[in-house]
Amino acid sequence: MRNLKTLKGVAAVGLSGLALAGEVNGAATAWVLVSTALVFLMTPALAFFYGGLVRSKNALNTMMMSFAALGFVGVGWALLGYSLAFAEGTPWLGGLGHALLKGVGLEAKGEIPHLLFMAFQGTFAIITAALLTGALVERMRFPALLLFLSLWGLLVYAPIAHWVWGGGFLGALGALDFAGGTVVHINAGIAALVGALVLGARKDYGRQAILPHNVPFTLLGAALLWLGWFGFNGGSALSSGGLAALAFVNTLLAPAATLVVWALLDLLRTGKATAVGLATAIIVGLVAITPAAGFVSPLSALVLGAVSAFPSYFFLLWRPRTKLDDSLDVFGAHGLAGITGALLTGVLAEEAWGGAKGLLFGNPGQLGVQALAVAVAVVYSALGTFLLLKLTGLFTPLRAHPKEEGLGLDVSQHGEEAYASGEGAILVLSEATPPALKPLGGKA
Numbered sequence: 492m493r494n495l496k497t498l499k500g501v502a503a504v505g506l507s508g509l510a511l512a513g514e515v516n517g518a519a520t521a522w523v524l525v526s527t528a529l530v531f532l533m534t535p536a537l538a539f540f541y542g543g544l545v546r547s548k549n550a551l552n553t554m555m556m557s558f559a560a561l562g563f564v565g566v567g568w569a570l571l572g573y574s575l576a577f578a579e580g581t582p583w584l585g586g587l588g589h590a591l592l593k594g595v596g597l598e599a600k601g602e603i604p605h606l607l608f609m610a611f612q613g614t615f616a617i618i619t620a621a622l623l624t625g626a627l628v629e630r631m632r633f634p635a636l637l638l639f640l641s642l643w644g645l646l647v648y649a650p651i652a653h654w655v656w657g658g659g660f661l662g663a664l665g666a667l668d669f670a671g672g673t674v675v676h677i678n679a680g681i682a683a684l685v686g687a688l689v690l691g692a693r694k695d696y697g698r699q700a701i702l703p704h705n706v707p708f709t710l711l712g713a714a715l716l717w718l719g720w721f722g723f724n725g726g727s728a729l730s731s732g733g734l735a736a737l738a739f740v741n742t743l744l745a746p747a748a749t750l751v752v753w754a755l756l757d758l759l760r761t762g763k764a765t766a767v768g769l770a771t772a773i774i775v776g777l778v779a780i781t782p783a784a785g786f787v788s789p790l791s792a793l794v795l796g797a798v799s800a801f802p803s804y805f806f807l808l809w810r811p812r813t814k815l816d817d818s819l820d821v822f823g824a825h826g827l828a829g830i831t832g833a834l835l836t837g838v839l840a841e842e843a844w845g846g847a848k849g850l851l852f853g854n855p856g857q858l859g860v861q862a863l864a865v866a867v868a869v870v871y872s873a874l875g876t877f878l879l880l881k882l883t884g885l886f887t888p889l890r891a892h893p894k895e896e897g898l899g900l901d902v903s904q905h906g907e908e909a910y911a912s913g914e915g916a917i918l919v920l921s922e923a924t925p926p927a928l929k930p931l932g933g934k935a
Contacts, residue, residue, distance in 0.1 A: 519732075522726065522731035526725060532715060532719045534561055538553075540716060542712070545814060552899075561617055569609070576657045579658070615723075616648050617644075627683075628819060630690055633900075639880060646648075650875075655673055666861065669781065669786055671782070674868075681822070689889070698787055734785050742795050745776045745792040748800075771793065774798060783832055787840060802827055
């Protein structure tokens with residue numbers, strides 16, 4: 492009898508859940524569930540992409556920067572960030588209506604459960620914070636990074652997301668950003684640029700060649716990022732219909748065009764196409780199509796991908812000649828490509844495909860709106876990042892000691908090594924570890 496009552500209780504709970512989700516579209520929910528998992532995968536993929544580009548003594552620390560965002564930014568998003576971005580509020584900031592996930596349940600948000608929408612958007616906040624760390628590698632202390640990323644996700648990412656997607660003033664003006672060109676890539680790229688300037692260059696920058704230690708890691712990361720990006724852009728349709736298909740196909744075509752143009756530029760310039768170059772080209776093309784993915788035709792996506800190769804390619808050639816140590820070229824690959832894509836969205840958007848018109852299709856004002864959104868994101872991200880880095884520095888030093896940089900941040904920050912020869916290349920001892928005893932009656 493007790494078992495029968497239990498079964499009835501379980502059934503009642505299940506039926507109540509179905510009632511809550513009564514307006515939810517099953518196909519759309521399935522697609523966004525898959526897309527959320529794909530976008531989540533992008534952060535570990537970024538860890539491999541970045542980890543392969545640094546020296547072996549900093550590989551774990553670099554990868555840990557991305558993995559840390561999964562927790563510190565993810566928890567902050569659930570507790571407060573989602574509310575600041577998407578709860579009802581002012582044109583400038585969301586309210587506290589969804590703080591601690593209040594009112595975020597199985598009720599429909601469009602065609603999917605509200606809870607799923609929150610999780611999908613959370614994966615965007617996480618990857619955005621992880622992206623900017625590429626400019627801070629090999630010199631930022633890990634405790635400082637944790638504090639900075641936690642604050643940045645709440646005070647820089649969430650407001651910009653609100654302005655564009657959460658009912659804020661940029662969305663009301665008609666700014667087009669299908670999946671995060673402004674919110675994610677321009678934001679992260681500008682933050683990376685400011686971070687590199689505040690921290691200063693690595694101690695070896697400009698003195699010796701700083702070469703990638705594992706290019707296959709970088710290629711693996713690029714491949715997994717491209718895979719995840721199908722969910723990033725396709726999932727942003729928040730349904731499983733034609734709009735998702737358009738964004739999905741454009742995510743295939745644009746980076747392919749960027750890769751072709753990048754390879755040809757390399758061959759014309761040096762006679763060799765590099766693996767790191769092609770991996771970078773893939774990312775540049777993916778970034779550029781992100782704001783336009785659901786607004787342009789497939790042929791326009793090819794054009795956008797091809798054009799976006801040029802500013803990033805030549806910037807990445809110029810940057811190493813300067814004192815700017817944006818270590819993994821986050822601004823060139825994300826910030827600049829994001830700006831290019833956002834502006835080209837205002838040129839190539841076509842009503843027949845995505846319901847919006849750009850300059851080439853009779854609406855020159857759209858380009859102006861796009862430029863305004865870019866400018867606002869650049870200014871706010873730069874100012875917010877600068878202030879948060881300075882605030883973080885009041886509580887804990889930002890920069891590792893030069894001796895720690897020389898040893899490598901894997902050992903100095905984590906007490907681990909990515910690679911060990913024999914029984915271990917470096918013995919890590921705590922300060923409390925007693926000295927080794929000498930053998931009795933003779934020399935060691």
